[in-house]
Amino acid sequence: MSSAFTFKLLATNGGARLGEIETPHGIIRTPAFMPVGTAATVKAVYTDQLAAAGVDVILANTYHLMLRPTAERIASLGGLHNFMRWEKPILTDSGGFQVMSLAKLRKITDDGVHFQSHLDGARYELTPERAVEIQCLLGADIMMQLDECVALPAPREEVERAVARSLAWAERSKRAFEHYRGQGLARPGQALFGIVQGGIDADLRRRSAEALAAMEFPGYAIGGLAVGESPGAMLETLAHTVQWLPADKPRYLMGVGTPVDLIEAVARGADMFDCVLPTRSGRHGQAFTWGGKVNLRNARHADDPAPLDPASGCPAARDYSRAYLHHLVKAEEYLGAMLLSWANTAFYQQLMAAMRTAIGEGRFAAWASETKARLGAGT
Amino acid sequence: MSSAFTFKLLATNGGARLGEIETPHGIIRTPAFMPVGTAATVKAVYTDQLAAAGVDVILANTYHLMLRPTAERIASLGGLHNFMRWEKPILTDSGGFQVMSLAKLRKITDDGVHFQSHLDGARYELTPERAVEIQCLLGADIMMQLDECVALPAPREEVERAVARSLAWAERSKRAFEHYRGQGLARPGQALFGIVQGGIDADLRRRSAEALAAMEFPGYAIGGLAVGESPGAMLETLAHTVQWLPADKPRYLMGVGTPVDLIEAVARGADMFDCVLPTRSGRHGQAFTWGGKVNLRNARHADDPAPLDPASGCPAARDYSRAYLHHLVKAEEYLGAMLLSWANTAFYQQLMAAMRTAIGEGRFAAWASETKARLGAGT
Numbered sequence: 001m002s003s004a005f006t007f008k009l010l011a012t013n014g015g016a017r018l019g020e021i022e023t024p025h026g027i028i029r030t031p032a033f034m035p036v037g038t039a040a041t042v043k044a045v046y047t048d049q050l051a052a053a054g055v056d057v058i059l060a061n062t063y064h065l066m067l068r069p070t071a072e073r074i075a076s077l078g079g080l081h082n083f084m085r086w087e088k089p090i091l092t093d094s095g096g097f098q099v100m101s102l103a104k105l106r107k108i109t110d111d112g113v114h115f116q117s118h119l120d121g122a123r124y125e126l127t128p129e130r131a132v133e134i135q136c137l138l139g140a141d142i143m144m145q146l147d148e149c150v151a152l153p154a155p156r157e158e159v160e161r162a163v164a165r166s167l168a169w170a171e172r173s174k175r176a177f178e179h180y181r182g183q184g185l186a187r188p189g190q191a192l193f194g195i196v197q198g199g200i201d202a203d204l205r206r207r208s209a210e211a212l213a214a215m216e217f218p219g220y221a222i223g224g225l226a227v228g229e230s231p232g233a234m235l236e237t238l239a240h241t242v243q244w245l246p247a248d249k250p251r252y253l254m255g256v257g258t259p260v261d262l263i264e265a266v267a268r269g270a271d272m273f274d275c276v277l278p279t280r281s282g283r284h285g286q287a288f289t290w291g292g293k294v295n296l297r298n299a300r301h302a303d304d305p306a307p308l309d310p311a312s313g314c315p316a317a318r319d320y321s322r323a324y325l326h327h328l329v330k331a332e333e334y335l336g337a338m339l340l341s342w343a344n345t346a347f348y349q350q351l352m353a354a355m356r357t358a359i360g361e362g363r364f365a366a367w368a369s370e371t372k373a374r375l376g377a378g379t
Numbered sequence: 380m381s382s383a384f385t386f387k388l389l390a391t392n393g394g395a396r397l398g399e400i401e402t403p404h405g406i407i408r409t410p411a412f413m414p415v416g417t418a419a420t421v422k423a424v425y426t427d428q429l430a431a432a433g434v435d436v437i438l439a440n441t442y443h444l445m446l447r448p449t450a451e452r453i454a455s456l457g458g459l460h461n462f463m464r465w466e467k468p469i470l471t472d473s474g475g476f477q478v479m480s481l482a483k484l485r486k487i488t489d490d491g492v493h494f495q496s497h498l499d500g501a502r503y504e505l506t507p508e509r510a511v512e513i514q515c516l517l518g519a520d521i522m523m524q525l526d527e528c529v530a531l532p533a534p535r536e537e538v539e540r541a542v543a544r545s546l547a548w549a550e551r552s553k554r555a556f557e558h559y560r561g562q563g564l565a566r567p568g569q570a571l572f573g574i575v576q577g578g579i580d581a582d583l584r585r586r587s588a589e590a591l592a593a594m595e596f597p598g599y600a601i602g603g604l605a606v607g608e609s610p611g612a613m614l615e616t617l618a619h620t621v622q623w624l625p626a627d628k629p630r631y632l633m634g635v636g637t638p639v640d641l642i643e644a645v646a647r648g649a650d651m652f653d654c655v656l657p658t659r660s661g662r663h664g665q666a667f668t669w670g671g672k673v674n675l676r677n678a679r680h681a682d683d684p685a686p687l688d689p690a691s692g693c694p695a696a697r698d699y700s701r702a703y704l705h706h707l708v709k710a711e712e713y714l715g716a717m718l719l720s721w722a723n724t725a726f727y728q729q730l731m732a733a734m735r736t737a738i739g740e741g742r743f744a745a746w747a748s749e750t751k752a753r754l755g756a757g758t
Binding site for chain 1: 423462
């Protein structure tokens, strides 16, 4: 276990960055895509399959885990890594975003957020301090401050108020994290990221980024995007925001996205990503490939002996015919969701690995335009 | 690929038998338990996991596969082994039993059975000849004759009529199989089993077994049990029936059962078994262990760091805590069904391996009484 959280910027190519984050559970090669393991499992995928696919880090959801099985229980069972048998880095969100999208009867004040569990209606309070405590109990390598994320479009006043509140919560989160570190609940090398808010308002984004940068977080998330704005506005806001963030710290664009989104965001300087798309699509019969998205429900695959990708290193993509995958999806068999979630997870890692190689070789722009054309082909 | 179907009886110990069946796709060690791969997949389990767990043979369901994706399609894709990536032996049922339990508007005559698909209402006819043809198209190593299975209790006349019809169908199935063998649709080493019927009527069972024995099948199934009669009546009927079957041919007790059922049936001379219990129970949060059944839904497991069985060779049983399994089951995560189906499949194989060892060492009765006591312990 390493005892220092560090980020090494190894190369840049246009806006794109190649780097390495060192965490207590190992290295994260960036740009990195984090599969989502909401409830302490990346749905339908074994952790061995994640590691073999090249996954360096997964994301887990504080909101789900605080409700069930609870952070205290996971701590008493040796932490989230041990609980779910994943030895590499874990990043946790703060829970705030999912309280706003999933919980019932939520009420947000300057102090924090009150809500009722979507599972059983039980009442909870999540403050910046409690969100950090939960993430320390889980044993996350990278934690997120509690923030307020506004669905877009939204009036400027509302976005501005959320920025102010999120900055106040960033301060409190940082203090809480230092407190828990002093207590030994947070261990050396674990890190807390601040989250930039501000909707698609350039001025608010700058204000949020600069204020957070002044607090000297070891990394910065860009939140409040992919929440209703156009893809163009998202990318423009991203490109604008990164200018006001320190170049020597990792930048995590939350909740993004499709393969093309990832390429565009890497081109604009984002280093880390998470999204449910590869696993959720897998459960719905869709595969991501270098030739674009493949809908295995489509009858055209019923007699096709070809695999998703004969050149893939992933057995799910390489060794099973499209005809068999089509059959499994139509028959609603577990194995269909299992194979497609695995194949998609592996494809996303191949995509990130290809980006890292292209950046390292100084040909990211050419690679990106060629790859976007291939991905757009679809099938 | 072997070109002869053979059965070697290696040892007997009381009524229990140790043997080996040679098939075109390899050896089946008996007593053997066959996991059920209804729709060309053992639900939620990878074929690699089956093989590593010691599975020699799986069962697939003709009824499901004839409807979707169809036997002709599987044949054109290289057969069922290739389609589902399972290189070891496959046994298929005839489809008759599942037509009677799943299909709509079924009508049975001396010629065969007409029914409507439970999927889309399409009309089908299944005759003894067609059932063999489908199983040849699938490429099964061991096929079953079409038979008529009566739910118990039933009037004697009804059982008697089903026996007579099943015997007539046995003759027709055998002729059809020889015809397809002449055509090359069935290949050397593939085998067709006859099925003994007769409810729990000793006289009818004897009549059915003797008539089938006279037809000289390479193996015999005992059908029409575990369909409503008491466990005692099932075992008594089994013990009675095997007397009238040739000792040098394998005996397959269809649709059985619990771990204790398997021990009792092996003690009475049965060699092969299939049942959905290990995988279905796995999908419902139940694990089979040497200490008995474990219901992972139970809150008592929520804080238990112990695995299902630290001494198991199966990673699912050995490497994950009961607390984690409990969490996955409560959260209805795919991984819960995956791990428990895998662990149960492995446990059933460990049980069969232990029986084979005990028979070979001439201590089956002692092993059985000790093991039944352990299994009865429950938790």
